[in-house]
């Protein structure tokens with residue numbers, strides 16, 4: 001994909017997001033993932049990790065109740081409970097427990113601040129995903145779904161394998177609305193295999 005085309009596409013989703021009242025163009029990524037894989041079901045309860053400014057939460061809240069978590073603050077949204085906290089910290093998990101015990105899907109668009117050192121950024125992205133998976137294992141109902149953004153690289157295959165062992169169907173997905181062809185990919189996992 002040429003740079004020119006990437007810019008055009010980015011601009012297109014930015015304008016569409018404004019027009020349709022979404023807080024971020026990333027809303028379209030979740031819409032595309034959900035149109036294809038049906039990860040959000042009507043009447044469900046969901047945890048949205050790395051939720052600010054709220055584009056994914058806006059989409060998920062149309063299906064059911066959302067508990068959203070981010071390091072950064074987020075403006076209130078209907079049907080969304082917001083927790084400001086670090087998803088890698090136990091205290092944040094305890095706060096989530098204060099609102100939900102079991103959920104139908106855990107979705108994570110969390111990503112580290114980009115340092116420019118790809119090896120480091122990739123490792124941080126995988127660390128965030130490890131923690132998102134931990135939260136998924138803690139809260140998902142049997143049969144529940146998990147979506148997680150990850151930067152491709154050295155640690156990606158082993159993380160993907162780990163997810164494969166815990167879900168019935170796992171697909172790496174690059175949504176059309178992603179900014180670049182590059183490194184960003186979403187792992188879409190359905191049918192959590194609950195051991196307990």
Ligand SMILES: C[S@@+](CC[C@H](N)C(=O)[O-])C[C@H]1O[C@@H](n2cnc3c(N)ncnc32)[C@H](O)[C@@H]1O
Pocket residue numbers: 023024026027049050051052053054055056057069070071072085086087088109110111112113128
């Ligand atoms: C791409 S943005 C998310 C956009 C959001 N999904 C939306 O549609 O509006 C990534 C977010 O991940 C958050 N984040 C990164 N590391 C985090 C962590 N350890 N705990 C909680 N949030 C984190 C960042 O603060 C940032 O807001």
